[in-house]
Amino acid sequence: MNNFKALVDWLKQAITDKEQFHLGYADESSEFVRFNHAQVRQAGQVQQSSLNLKLINDGRHADLGITLSGEPALDRQRLADGLQQLRETLPLLPADPYLLLNHDAWHSHNEQLRPLPELAQVLQDISQAAEDVDLVGFYAAGPISRGFASSDGAFGWHQANSFNFDFSLFHANGEAVKASYAGHTWDSAEFARRVHQARDQLHFLGRPLHPLAPGQYRAYLAPAALEEIISIVTWGGFSAQAIASKGSSLQRLYAGEQHLSPLVTVSEQISGSLSQAFSPEGYPRSDVRLINAGRADGQLVNSRSAAEYGLSANGAGGDESPSALQMAAGNLAQADVLKQLGTGLYISNLWYLNYSDLPAARLTGMTRFATFWVEDGEIKAPVSTMRFDDSVYSLLGSQLEALTIERELLLSASTYSQRNTASNLLPGALVKRLTLTL
Amino acid sequence: MFEHHATLKKHFSALRTNAQFFSLRYVRESGRYLSVRKNVAEPPHLSHDEGAMLTVRLNGVEAYAATNDISLAGLQAALERAEQQARQILPHALLDLREQAVSSDVADYLSPDFDQPFPTLNDCYQLLGDESAAVPRDERLVSWDVSLGQTTVEQIYLNTAGAELRQAQRFVFPGVNVTAFDGNDSQTRTLGGSNFGQQGGFDVISRFGLIGAAPRVADEALQLLLAPNTPQGPRDLLLMPDQMILQIHESIGHPLELDRILGDERNYAGTSFVKASDFGHLQYGSSLLNVTFDPDIPEQLASYSHDDDGTRTSKQFLIREGLLLKPLGGALSQFRANLPGVANSRACGWNRPPIDRMANLNIEPGDKNLAQLVGGIEHGILMSTNRSWSIDDARNKFQFGCEWGQLIENGELKGVVKNPNYRAISAQFWRNLSAVGDASTFKVLGTPNCGKGEPNQVIRVGHASPACVFSNVDVFGGDA
Numbered sequence: 001m002n003n004f005k006a007l008v009d010w011l012k013q014a015i016t017d018k019e020q021f022h023l024g025y026a027d028e029s030s031e032f033v034r035f036n037h038a039q040v041r042q043a044g045q046v047q048q049s050s051l052n053l054k055l056i057n058d059g060r061h062a063d064l065g066i067t068l069s070g071e072p073a074l075d076r077q078r079l080a081d082g083l084q085q086l087r088e089t090l091p092l093l094p095a096d097p098y099l100l101l102n103h104d105a106w107h108s109h110n111e112q113l114r115p116l117p118e119l120a121q122v123l124q125d126i127s128q129a130a131e132d133v134d135l136v137g138f139y140a141a142g143p144i145s146r147g148f149a150s151s152d153g154a155f156g157w158h159q160a161n162s163f164n165f166d167f168s169l170f171h172a173n174g175e176a177v178k179a180s181y182a183g184h185t186w187d188s189a190e191f192a193r194r195v196h197q198a199r200d201q202l203h204f205l206g207r208p209l210h211p212l213a214p215g216q217y218r219a220y221l222a223p224a225a226l227e228e229i230i231s232i233v234t235w236g237g238f239s240a241q242a243i244a245s246k247g248s249s250l251q252r253l254y255a256g257e258q259h260l261s262p263l264v265t266v267s268e269q270i271s272g273s274l275s276q277a278f279s280p281e282g283y284p285r286s287d288v289r290l291i292n293a294g295r296a297d298g299q300l301v302n303s304r305s306a307a308e309y310g311l312s313a314n315g316a317g318g319d320e321s322p323s324a325l326q327m328a329a330g331n332l333a334q335a336d337v338l339k340q341l342g343t344g345l346y347i348s349n350l351w352y353l354n355y356s357d358l359p360a361a362r363l364t365g366m367t368r369f370a371t372f373w374v375e376d377g378e379i380k381a382p383v384s385t386m387r388f389d390d391s392v393y394s395l396l397g398s399q400l401e402a403l404t405i406e407r408e409l410l411l412s413a414s415t416y417s418q419r420n421t422a423s424n425l426l427p428g429a430l431v432k433r434l435t436l437t438l
Numbered sequence: 439m440f441e442h443h444a445t446l447k448k449h450f451s452a453l454r455t456n457a458q459f460f461s462l463r464y465v466r467e468s469g470r471y472l473s474v475r476k477n478v479a480e481p482p483h484l485s486h487d488e489g490a491m492l493t494v495r496l497n498g499v500e501a502y503a504a505t506n507d508i509s510l511a512g513l514q515a516a517l518e519r520a521e522q523q524a525r526q527i528l529p530h531a532l533l534d535l536r537e538q539a540v541s542s543d544v545a546d547y548l549s550p551d552f553d554q555p556f557p558t559l560n561d562c563y564q565l566l567g568d569e570s571a572a573v574p575r576d577e578r579l580v581s582w583d584v585s586l587g588q589t590t591v592e593q594i595y596l597n598t599a600g601a602e603l604r605q606a607q608r609f610v611f612p613g614v615n616v617t618a619f620d621g622n623d624s625q626t627r628t629l630g631g632s633n634f635g636q637q638g639g640f641d642v643i644s645r646f647g648l649i650g651a652a653p654r655v656a657d658e659a660l661q662l663l664l665a666p667n668t669p670q671g672p673r674d675l676l677l678m679p680d681q682m683i684l685q686i687h688e689s690i691g692h693p694l695e696l697d698r699i700l701g702d703e704r705n706y707a708g709t710s711f712v713k714a715s716d717f718g719h720l721q722y723g724s725s726l727l728n729v730t731f732d733p734d735i736p737e738q739l740a741s742y743s744h745d746d747d748g749t750r751t752s753k754q755f756l757i758r759e760g761l762l763l764k765p766l767g768g769a770l771s772q773f774r775a776n777l778p779g780v781a782n783s784r785a786c787g788w789n790r791p792p793i794d795r796m797a798n799l800n801i802e803p804g805d806k807n808l809a810q811l812v813g814g815i816e817h818g819i820l821m822s823t824n825r826s827w828s829i830d831d832a833r834n835k836f837q838f839g840c841e842w843g844q845l846i847e848n849g850e851l852k853g854v855v856k857n858p859n860y861r862a863i864s865a866q867f868w869r870n871l872s873a874v875g876d877a878s879t880f881k882v883l884g885t886p887n888c889g890k891g892e893p894n895q896v897i898r899v900g901h902a903s904p905a906c907v908f909s910n911v912d913v914f915g916g917d918a
Contacts, residue, residue: 031523034892036702039532044502045519046789046893048489054481065469065485070507078486085484092559094479119523123530136705138892166892168705176704245581246617246624257622351708354828356839357857357916359624364837366830368708385830387837387861391917415893438835438861 001147001157003072007051008149010076014083015055015151020101024052024280025147027068028419031119033139035167038130040123048418051079052280055086059095062086100307105153106284108277112160116141117186125188126165129195133202136176137167144419146276156284158276160184160421165191166413168369169198175205175382178224178349178369182411201348201370210373210381212436218344219434220337220374221395223408223426228350230266230325230424232363233392238268238290239320240305249361249392253296258361258393260294261400265328268300270315273324274411275421278315285315290322294397323422330403330427339377340402340430346372346379347434350388361392364437387438395431404428439552439606442466442508443594446490449510450596455517457494457524459540461597463746464490464508465788472559473585474566480583482559489788492516496524498536504789538773541748542600549607549637550736556608556639562586565643569652573616578663579656580619585631586643587611587886593746601748609739609898610642611635611886614651618659625662625856627655627841628823633680635884635898636737645737658842661854667915668843668858674818674872675860675911676811679881681840683901684824686799687888689864690722690729691899693833694756695890696767696775697794707890708831711865712762714775720762723868728802729757731766731780732902739884739900740784740797747792749781756780756799760869768794786895793891798884798900804874811873811907818846819913821858829864837861857916867908875904 004025011021027049034042049068054061064082068075122139129135141163148156164182179198181191221229236242237250252258270277270285278284281303288298300316301309317323332340345367353365367386372379391397404427414420442464450462466488473480490513491504501523505516557565569584588610595603613631617624629651636642643649677685693710697703700714712720733741733751744750749769756764767775768783771794784795812820826839843858844851862870884900 030893032893033527034702034705036532036700036704040527040530041532041702042500042502042791042793043523043527044491044493044504044791045516045523046504047516048504048506048789050487050506061481063481063483065483065487067487067489067506069509070512071509074509082486089482089484089559093482093563096481097478099481119526123527127530136701138705140893166705170704174709178705246619247581247626251624351831352828354826354837354839356826356837356859359622360917362917364826364828366828366835368831385832385835387828387830387835389837416889416896438837438863 004147006072007075007079011079012151014080018057020056020151022054022282023149026050026418027145028142030140030142030419035126035135035137038127038133038135053079053082053086055083055090056101057090059099060090060093061096061099062089062093098304098307100303100313102154102283102303103152108156108284110158110277112184114161114184116161117163122186125191129192133199134170135167136170137165138413139163139165140415140419144421148278148280148282150282154282156276156278160274164411164413169202171202171205173206176369177201177205180413204372204379205370205382207381209384212373212383212386214436214438216433216435218341219431220341220346221429221431222348223428224410225347225350226426226429227410227424228353228365229363229392229395230426232353234321234325238300238322240299240301240309240311241320243299244309249355249358250296251359260291260393260397262293263330263400263403264291264294264396266291267326268322268324269326270324274423275323279317281318283313283315288314326425327427329405329407332402332404332430334404334406334428337404337428337430338374338379341374342377343375345383345434346374356389362389363392364389386436388434389437390435395434399432400429401432402430440592440594440604443604446594447596449513452510453514453517455494455521457496457521459495459598460517461493461595462490462513463788464594466592467589467787469589471587472562472566473583474563474570475583476581477567477570479563479567487787491788491791492520494520494524495535496521497528498534499524499528499531500535501527502791533774538770540597540599543744543748543750544602545743547605547743551639551641552606552608554639556588565649569614569648572652573656574653576660578618578620578660580617582616582656584652585613595748597748603744603748605742607637608639609635609637612643612646612648614648614655616656616659618663620663623663625659627659627662629655632885632887633683633824633883635739635886636882637739637741638737642737662842662856665854665856668819668855668913670914672910673913674815675908675913676815676818676820676846676905677908678820678822678905679879679883679903680823681821682801682903682906683883683885684827684838686801686901686903687796687899688827688829689833689836689867691766691796691799693864694766695794696765696771696777696779699765700771700774703890706892708833711832711834714777716762717765717777718763721760721869722757722762723760724871725759726804726871726874727757727760727868728755730755730800730802731782732798732800735798735882735902738798738882738902739898741900745781745783745792746785747783749783751781754780766794766796768792784897786897790893790895795890795897796888796899798902800902801904801906803877803880803904805876806873807876807878808905811875811905812846812851813849814873815846815907816848819858820844820846820851821860834864836864855915858913859915860911860913862911870908870910871906872909873907875906879905
């Protein structure tokens with residue numbers, strides 16, 4: 001934090017009276033180890049640190065991303081060079097009618113510095129737990145820091161140590177089960193328990209495949225499978241700009257023309273989550289109820305959308321997607337899922353979803369990892385990879401029978417550009433009809 | 439250009455390690471993204487990024503450390519971290535690379551017109567603003583934007599075997615999209631965006647046809663709004679190049695990646711329906727199918743002289759007359775699988791390690807012009823511009839959707855249809871390739887957004903293709 005503060009202090013004295021700034025900061029030191037056949041396929045460490053400087057003057061503004069070196073004098077010089085580049089850029093731009101600045105001098109501070117696991121211990125535990133099994137996976141660990149400061153005096157700091165081991169166990173027949181172990185404190189016994197659970201499922205995957213024809217089936221979507229549906233929907237679904245410009249898959253929900261099941265209540269619950277409590281553009285992030293008992297409620301609104309559409313900004317980021325989404329629990333006990341399903345599909349994971357018809361919220365995607373055929377409440381056999389094509393208004397609307405009481409906190413394992421801190425807290429979903437097409 | 443070369447060389451020669459081999463890959467990237475949305479200039483986003491990855495090989499085990507500190511002390515610290523990492527994983531390592539050869543090549547590579555100045559910020563905004571303003575006033579046109587991305591990358595690779603490879607590239611990504619809405623349905627028409635990008639300068643914008651494109655794109659969005667849904671049922675399918683690139687990418691490119699076949703990606707991107715034993719034996723497609731790894735089209739997104747492990751590129755047939763010949767595997771994967779391959783070990787930046795990626799993966803032209811392709815179809819549909827893609831983790835069962843469809847009956851193009859989708863299975867689909875367009879239908883395209891790997895990486899890949907016809911494909915429309 002001191003490096004960031006020093007840069008903020010320098011910038012405050014460097015700007016003129018007419019200039020304002022937003023300064024975002026991201027830093028992470030990561031240990032990455034990927035496994036194939038229960039051995040280390042590739043391993044390394046990444047140290048990266050960057051700033052995002054927005055300079056504002058007379059209604060004009062521009063952003064510049066700068067990689068930091070970690071060496072204070074050089075970083076100050078890079079920031080000075082960046083400031084100069086933006087000063088030369090702003091006069092070339094028109095004033096931005098959608099610039100809406102937050103002048104509040106808010107402060108936010110969150111630090112979690114629990115010690116990270118020793119890699120040697122992790123390697124030993126994985127090696128031991130994966131004996132005689134084909135494990136493929138990826139371990140990412142280390143501290144993550146995010147910061148924000150503005151010329152108006154706002155200052156946010158978020159720092160957390162975390163690890164995430166995302167892995168799969170493969171049967172010799174090619175079928176696989178997916179699991180993960182993520183958090184702050186590595187517990188060898190807890191990790192061994194999770195691998196043991198996955199091994200139990202792997203046992204069922206050794207049975208002969210149950211052939212399945214395209215058609216309509218009862219299905220239970222485990223939280224990880226439901227997360228895939230939620231993730232594609234959140235790809236613009238709750239974005240104020242996407243809703244206004246008809247790029248949202250939930251545009252008919254927000255227009256009041258469609259509704260979901262009354263069982264469905266969805267919120268962006270930043271408070272208490274693993275994500276930072278401030279947006280990259282300098283707004284404190286609010287908790288927002290997005291869907292209330294099947295009806296559209298709030299939207300995710302960043303400052304630009306707030307200015308353009310006359311809404312109140314609630315701290316959404318540039319893409320207005322959630323990062324700590326929760327779906328309310330239902331009343332189906334996890335222990336009763338197979339019995340309630342009766343005969344149908346138990347789907348642990350879905351994969352590679354996309355839209356068949358975006359305005360109609362019609363999706364397609366694949367089953368992947370541990371999908372089972374269930375008869376009379378008993379798992380009978382694994383099912384070969386199948387494609388579904390169905391509407392959100394059906395799956396989470398007319399055909400939704402129940403949600404589970406228990407919910408699972410699913411931490412993002414994404415590492416595009418940087419380690420992701422997003423999470424979803426979701427129940428499982430029992431649906432009366434899922435349409436398989438191929 | 440390459441202003442850090444001398445310093446990096448000096449630092450490199452001063453680095454000390456117990457490793458038997460190590461390399462340094464320095465990357466500096468500058469970006470500029472501009473857009474005008476509904477006649478309002480969005481604030482520009484500029485970026486400067488630089489750092490280096492040190493990779494060591496110690497007792498046959500490789501490990502890397504990437505650092506944002508490129509001072510001698512910073513590089514030395516990273517080298518030591520990589521060496522320590524290699525020692526830690528030694529008892530658990532999957533691979534023994536003591537016998538794997540390393541590059542000692544020396545070369546420079548530049549994008550075409552790299553030294554030519556790019557239009558100024560003012561000129562670019564003027565161009566984007568003019569196009570945005572050319573979208574007709576129609577209350578059904580609810581959203582549009584015109585954009586221009588530009589990225590410049592310099593890379594310097596040095597290793598202890600004497601390799602010294604420098605590359606300087608400029609990538610340009612223009613795009614236009616317009617969304618029309620009639621109170622119930624919305625339809626979007628796109629030119630470029632994630633379907634187009636090339637190396638070069640202003641000439642890329644000219645080749646792309648950005649200037650004057652917006653009114654046509656808007657008109658096509660309105661046509662789609664008025665069009666009926668795509669009818670359901672089997673038809674011959676004419677795919678235009680801006681959909682062919684997605685078809686190539688998902689159902690030839692990914693399944694031929696050798697690291698997937700070796701199982702590395704099973705936890706994330708997936709595996710492949712292709713087996714190592716299929717190379718040289720599997721009839722992947724009809725005899726009309728010729729697929730090349732081609733680094734020799736200078737403007738294509740992934741043309742380069744050496745990959746990120748230092749292996750020299752050359753044009754290779756992966757599939758010739760439908761027969762599967764070679765995988766997309768770099769030097770490491772070739773060593774592991776004992777198979778031939780190509781120079782496709784690539785990283786998306788200094789902070790991610792090289793893995794097997796597509797680069798330029800193309801379909802060679804055939805012998806029919808567009809009129810002949812259409813004329814040869816009795817009951818079919820033309821589809822263009824990808825908007826939806828989904829495929830299983832073995833890259834077999836797929837469903838793809840396009841923005842634009844036109845029915846074909848008795849050899850003639852008929853009415854426009856909306857929501858055109860099709861689904862099939864890769865292992866069978868390419869065997870239904872029944873006609874391949876000639877050079878007049880061939881387009882050099884690509885995408886900046888190919889995701890893969892753990893840690894995750896997004897990389898630029900090039901695809902060039904003629905229009906192609908596939909017989910008897912299951913097509914269908916949407917709900918609207």
